[in-house]
Amino acid sequence: MKKVFGRPKSMKAAEFHYCPGCGHSIIHRLIAEVIDELGIQEKIIGVPPAGCAVLAYNYFDVDMGEAPHGRGAAVATGIKRSLPDRIVFSYQGDGDIAAIGTAETIHAANRGELITTIFVNNGVYGMTGGQMAPTTLVGQDSTTTPGGRRLERDGFPIDLSEMLAIAHGSVYIERTSVHSPKHIIHTKKAIKKAFKTQIEGLGFSLVEILSPCPTNWKMSPIKANEFINSTIIKNFPLKVIKDEVGKL
């Protein structure tokens, strides 16, 4: 029998440190599969964030350069401007990209930097222990929103991808999810399209991926995926937010 599914070539043999049922490692795998399929393992440079995915460089068998919290887009900009023929991606969580690094992200998108951003939205600060994220839903519990996020105190969850779509330099932005096989398969397609957008030199591309955090949501992995399906996608609808790939 032939192996039809296994560890992608662009992933190291390391065991993931993520919690049971975490979406990060699924997303890592999808990125690695896309790298393999596009044959760009020797051309790609990744920029991992601070946060749960800070150790992403232990899993990807590609060149990786760490960015300070929130500065992924700026570090990726530097790498890409220096090496325009390489593929550069930043991997960023919601706190990283939509709170502390909002400015860097919006301006990179607006300049049309030829980078791809993988934006993992799990609505919580995982690594620091479950505090409110900019994307935490109204009413959703976190360690800094006991009793749930309150509008009058905490404001609205931020629609960063929609904001980035307004930027003239962004070309392809899609929100996907990894809560079911169907959505995982689609997410991979979106990542592939985002990388291709960069390879073709069209502009800034980003895939926002709704991802479960069973530990901090205090749910079983299965319940966490159900929560995405029943609740989160109502607040963060899955859709192509911007696609000008065909128009360019």
Place this chain on the structure above:
Amino acid sequence: MADKLTKASIRINTELCKGCYLCKATCPENLIFVSGKLNSKGYYPANYSEEELDIEKHACKGCALCAIVCPDLAIEVYRG
């Protein structure tokens, strides 16, 4: 005998498994079960074994959904 009947199979690296059981919930053929034996991490890993199942009724089709949802790259899928 088993080779003849099985068109596909999976292999779970139970040492990588953290017991989220997303694979078990996803398998359309209900071929994945929870092992009664702890792995070295301390989880009861998901497992798949042709001997413990009625292959005639529940043969793995190699759909790979289990592997697709596995966050820990613990599942390999074979066909052919």
Place this chain on the structure above:
Amino acid sequence: MGEKKLLRGSHIIAEAAVRAGCRFYFGYPITPQNELTEYMSGALASVPGGVFIQSESELAAINMVIGVSMTGKRVMTSSSSPGISLKQEGISYLAGQELPAVIVNTMRGGPGLGNIAPSQGDYFQATRGGGHGDYRTIVLAPGSGQELADFTRLAFDYADKYRIPVMILGDGMMGQMMEPVEFPDPIDLDSLPHKSWVLDGAKGRESRIIKSLILDTAAMEEHNWKLYRKHEIIEREITHVETFMIEDAYMAIVAYGTASRIAKGAVKKVREMGLKVGLIMPKTLWPFPKKFFLEAGSFITDFLVFEMSTGQMVEDVELALRGRRRVHFYGRPGGVVPTPEEIAKAVTTIYYREQIDRRD
């Protein structure tokens, strides 16, 4: 060396950077160093491979610097005091990741927004690392137009050689003043030493990681000791100080940058009065020329540290002399540039008060 040109300090640094092979500059406007950013925008547009971005913030600029540095190319950013504070996050990362970069601080009055007049209030920040963590950056303190050019070239060389961020510490006066300068010839980019650690896509080799996160405490400790050992080597190899009329001096003014020019004028004045006073000008503020001070302390009894601050470098002078000699201080903070006459007066007062003349 080409012909002499009359250029303002900010332009001298910029031109010298391009000639040193810097093809990447990222910056955010802040007075009094905007002319550097402006010059780079034009200069990098006219050299092959030149990249200039006016970034959205100082944070973004220093992080773009990190990105370029990871690929091994020569890269620079510049700012003035409040902007340098913002860059400190990235400078700490550069130090932790052992990445070379050149950062120019054209100091202005502070704290807070302060003013745009020349100041030397950022000495502590520059020489103690500045950001979080146990690290140092090389700090160069040019005092003339020519030194701005020469030290900019050196800054890039040191950064590459030691894989460390290097800061050129100037002030509004150094940045604005025009002085004649002769530039060294542009370097041939291909002549630069090969860097074995860069990120450029793992082609035909193992993939690489550049990072500063080291969760294992033993490894973190070793990393810090490694940085420390590097700092020790740097202290041995590049400490630089210049002197003026100290051979027969009983007393020396100690000053850097703009203050050192003014001090030189003061020394000339008091020498006319017969006072045996010289001048010590540290050119590397980190590493501080400690050994030199110990040696100078064998014949100089009194050191007057003059700074455009309320006293920062004076602590390094005291540390270097270890209490063996009298250390005096004269400073004017907040962007006030004292005159040579004023310093001469301060020198004279101390000279007679301490009866320095009668030591023999």
Place this chain on the structure above:
Amino acid sequence: MLIKTIFSGFGGQGVLMIGYVMAVSAMREGMNVTYLPAYGAEVRGGTANCTVSISDEEIASPVASSPDYVVAFNKPSLVKYEGHIKPGGTLLVNSDLVDLEPVRDDIEIFRIPAITMAKELGNEKSMNMIMLGAYSAKIKIISIDSLMNGLVEVVKAKNASRMEINRKGLEIGEQYVLKGA
């Protein structure tokens, strides 16, 4: 020898430019020079000034707290700098714009109707050249030819007729002082 001069006026009068030309010309003559423009809010507020130091020795401070010369293009400049001039120093005033009388009696004062003279020359803008010519006649260390070379280097001008007017401006400024105005 160390000569410190403050050139002061309002933006657009070409004050910074003649300071720059002076500094470049002196540099080309092998002298040490520094040129320090006033910086910041002042520049943007409309007034402009610069300090030029020329010496045959190394120049310590580029600041002139008590300048040897002040070239004042307008009234605020006179008000601001008259008191700072070194005793025995020199003040050159654009008398067309300064109706105020200088009060110092321990300095040499030259009143130059630079705008009137520039109009006679046919180009009001060469007023700054007239002031520069007058100044160079006083300091005596830079020739008109040197200044012209400096000017060509600074403005990179190719227009010959324009440069001829500038030269005339320098010359009539120089003559005005030499004739003992």
